[in-house]
Amino acid sequence: MTKKTFQMETISCPSCIMKIEGALKRLDGIEESEVLxxxxxxxxxxxxxxLTSxxxxxxxxxxxxxxxSEK
Structure with missing residues (x-):
């Protein structure tokens, strides 16, 4: 398992979190994700x-x- 952190431009609202989490859940290979x-x-x-980064x-x-960026 690989862990990555993606630095985003400003995430400005709670609906942004839901959109990003929804997109990630559709990808085969995501074990866990968290939008901060x-x-x-x-x-x-x-x-x-x-899956690749x-x-x-x-x-x-x-x-x-x-x-x-990503780490």
Missing amino acids: FNSSRVKVDFDETK DEIKNSIEKIGYKVI
Whole structure:
């Protein structure tokens, strides 16, 4: 299992959290995810044999949110 933290541009509302979490739940290989409103971060635990960090990033950006960096 791999853990990544994606730094986002500002997450401005609770509905943003729901949209991002919904997009991540649709991806096969996500074990756990958490959207941190105050720090505008998304923490993800995922199975790297099923999913890449680029696919996660693309999924988030596809729904209109910008990923600034990842750790």
